[in-house]
Amino acid sequence: MTQSPTPYFRKTNMMNLSALGPATGAVPASPGPMYQSQPTADEIRNVCKWINDLLNPESRETALNELCNKRERVPDLAPLLWNSFGTISALLQEIINVYPLLNPPCLTAHQSNRLCNALALLQCVASHPETRNQFLQAHIPLYLYPFLHTGSKTRPFEYLRLTSLGVIGALVKTDEQEVIEFLIKTEVIPLCLRIMENGSELSKTVATYILQKILQDDNGLQYICQTYDRFSHVAMILVSPFLSLTACVQPLVSL
16 A cells, blocks of 8 residues: 555654754754664665666656665665666656646645655755765756645645755755855745745745755845845745734733
8 A cells, every 4th residue: 555645754854854953943954864874785785776676667666665765774875876877867757747737736645755755865865965066066956846836735735845845955954155056046035935925834944944044145145135125025924923923922911
């Protein structure tokens, strides 16, 4: 039986979200997951087999699931994925196959879970110091932007948005100027602002973290302050949670 996206989400993404920066509690501060011990030779052989299985559409779904389960056990999974023939193309094919389901929104839980597994492997590549720059130079984050554009609030779409944000969050956590410049040029800020306004609590947290990392960079801050409309939009979104809290506060009744 195919698992729903909820168990996957709790197992993979909640681990990453729990270690986010001090201001938002959203993105891992460490360079990657904590590996308990070195993988065994059998585990490496199995990982190599599953990477090869990604090239076969009939075995791809099982391979995606198995590789996601091994992310914490294999520190060099990202270089293996990136340097294996056809692997990244297979992961991108998983992404492209879902585009027709975005509008009108008809993504099922099974389809969302399968795609989230593929995105989790891309997040692994984005997090690794040996593959991060190549990942960025290939403009692979652009493939995820259509998922951030979606407005459906059903669980399959919400998990898809959150996992996509996790990939971008993995890029910004290192504070590299090249990453910030790429995100500014590709206009990820409006996407984050939209999610901060209308997304779930977890999605708002990660989107806020990404915006925070951009604003902490001089180029990012300069970009936001370049025009009045841009600055006022960001300021309005940032202040809205405080206004909501103020509206919820009940006046004290004096005795």
